[in-house]
Amino acid sequence: MSDAAFVPGADPVVLVVDDADDDQRLDQCLARRVPELSRARLQGLIRAGHVDVDGATVTEPKRKVKAGAAIAVALPAPEPSNAVAEAIPLEIVYEDPHLLVVNKPAGLVVHPAAGHASGTLVNALLAHCGSELSGIGGVARPGIVHRLDKETSGLLVVAKSDAAHQGLAAQFADHGRTGPLERTYRALAWGAPKPVEGRIDAPIGRAPNHRQRFAIVASGKPAVTHYSTDRRFPASDPIASLVSCRLETGRTHQIRVHLSAKGHPLLGDTLYGAGFRTKANRLPAAVRERIDALSGQALHAAVLGFAHPVTGETLRFESPLPPDLDALLAALDTLPADAPGRSRF
CATH class of the missing domain: 3.10.290.10 (RNA-binding S4 domain)
Known part of the structure; x- marks a missing residue:
């Protein structure tokens, strides 16, 4: 602070x-x-x-x-938000006068932007708690201190008061070095990382030749991801794996970029895993169908922990995989031991 x-x-x-x-x-x-x-x-x-x-x-x-x-x-008084309140259903897992934690579904954009002027999480929050909003960001709107990609599901904390916005922003800026901030994601990735657990320390910035992509570039911002392999499908010569990723930093597309750079892009990720589309066609029909049913990358913000910015209490929340990822996990679990693995694709 x-x-x-x-x-x-x-x-x-x-x-x-x-x-x-x-x-x-x-x-x-x-x-x-x-x-x-x-x-x-x-x-x-x-x-x-x-x-x-x-x-x-x-x-x-x-x-x-x-x-x-x-x-x-001097912080000027916040300007009115251009966003319009919309009665969009929200799964709220915690709320008090200062903040709330939501379980965001895949497909929901966090903040209005070009191409997404409505139907966002901010629009939903304006309808839910429009009279209790943080204005420290310069505009009277919910205090978005971190974000999830549109197609990433899971836990997100939002500030309702300026005091909460200040405290949460300071924790995210500190990246959990001196406090209990914890962000863990579960991802379904192609193949299985080697070693089975490790630390990826590689700077991330805009890809030079693709404005929608990010990449590991020397001039990028520091980015660190800790990963561990929870399960392999099948156990020997795996086609895919369930990986837990703990963020030490929070760059745009960080997990997607870091895992794809290791040769293990996320299932369903057309931006960073386009080269694996033909490999998916060689999988059993039940698995292909579940991958095709995904609205985007197989990534879920499963754990979120932080110190309450006003009371100091440590809060920690867990969210199970959403139904589409859980169904894909179950389909992968049926792969026989002699299924074609990465080396035989």
């Missing part, structure tokens, strides 16, 4: 530059001291004239600051 609480529309919060940030960029200094606000958000506040240094407004994020300087940061 930062040195003081930020409340949209309230008086500015004043931070004094310490020796560690002497001669650092203003945005870098604030990013370290105010982890609940993204660096992009802080840069936007600076450019919009909401940050003063020693009483003078500064609009250049790269302006250097000196130890002892007083930085005043």
Whole structure:
């Protein structure tokens, strides 16, 4: 958490530059001291004239600051959200005045964007708790502090109050290094990773030649995934495996990129596993049908744990595989020991 609480529309919060940030960029200094606000958000506040240094407004994020300087940061009152409340059913597994945890189905987009102006999780949340929304992100809307891909199902925490948004954002920015933040996914992948458990540490950024894809690139953001193989189908020379992945960071498409880079893209993933379509055609009909029935990649956010940002209580939630992934798992379980494995595809 930062040195003081930020409340949209309230008086500015004043931070004094310490020796560690002497001669650092203003945005870098604030990013370290105010982890609940993204660096992009802080840069936007600076450019919009909401940050003063020693009483003078500064609009250049790269302006250097000196130890002892007083930085005043004001969060403007949130703008009304353009999103419209929609009565979309939600599976809420926990709720209190500060936050809620939902079990998101595959196919539900988290936030309105180009091509998805309605029918999103945010639209549903506006209908559910529209009068209790966090505005720290600049717009009066549910505090989305982390996201799941459209076709990824599972657990997602949403802030309802500014205090919850600040605390949750700080935990996600810390990646669980100093707290109980826990994010574990279950995935059905082609083949089986070797070794059976390990740590993938590879930076992720936009793929150079495909704007919808991400890839392991030297200039990407740090990304770390811990994985373990739970089951193999069949046990020897496996066609597929059930893999648990624990995130140490939370980059876009992180698990999909990391596992595909090891040669084990997720079943149903047409973006990163297109090369496995012909291999799927050689599987028994019962398995093919279950893969074809998937709306996207076989990935589920199964475990979510964090410290309650207001009470400090450690909360932990588990979600079983949804019916389509559970049915695929059952079909894979019927594969005979002499089924064609990876090496014989």
